[in-house]
Amino acid sequence: MKQQYSFFSTYExxxxxMTVATCTVGRLLFQFLPNIQPMTAIFLIITLQLGLFRGLLINILSVLITNIYLGMGVWTIAQILSFxxxxxxxxxxxxxxxxFRQSLFLQVxxxxFAGFLYGFIMACVDVTIYGLPQFWPYYLSGFSFDLLHAIGNGGFYLVLNPIFKQLFLKTVKKKEV
Known part of the structure; x- marks a missing residue:
């Protein structure tokens, strides 16, 4: 009997x-707080646990699904690019x-830092797409939102990292059985 190999196991x-659903619900749940949402932290945790491809997959699906609810536009491409x-x-x-892989402090x-980098990349794309005359005034006008994003990322990373680590370990154990 020939064994078939799939790209993803059923458990994975x-x-x-579940991770895409968590990102979607988390972003929608915290939408009333400007730039504070768990998506960035989850993307980073998943990338650390499962690698680049799966981190990017979660990114694209989560941004597309949440933007169906929150509004789809040219900024969706900028969000996916930034993430x-x-x-x-x-x-x-x-x-x-x-x-870096072992140090929770460095990861947090x-x-x-990712909160600030996200805002910087978004500003670069916005200035280019919308033809704004100057970058720095535009970027600095949104710096307070980047600060909120950065603080939220640190907090969510600290809270969600042990939870996702446990879920990942349970998934790996089931995969081995």
């Missing part, structure tokens, strides 16, 4: 679907610097 597919850069950096740091620090 369920774990990824993609952050996820790629997380994957790079976790691969190049082994201490990066998640805080």
């Amino acid at each position: 597919l369920a774990y990824l679907a 993609t850069v952050i996820i790629c950096l997380m994957a790079l740091f976790s691969r190049v610097f082994p201490i 620090l990066f998640s805080i």
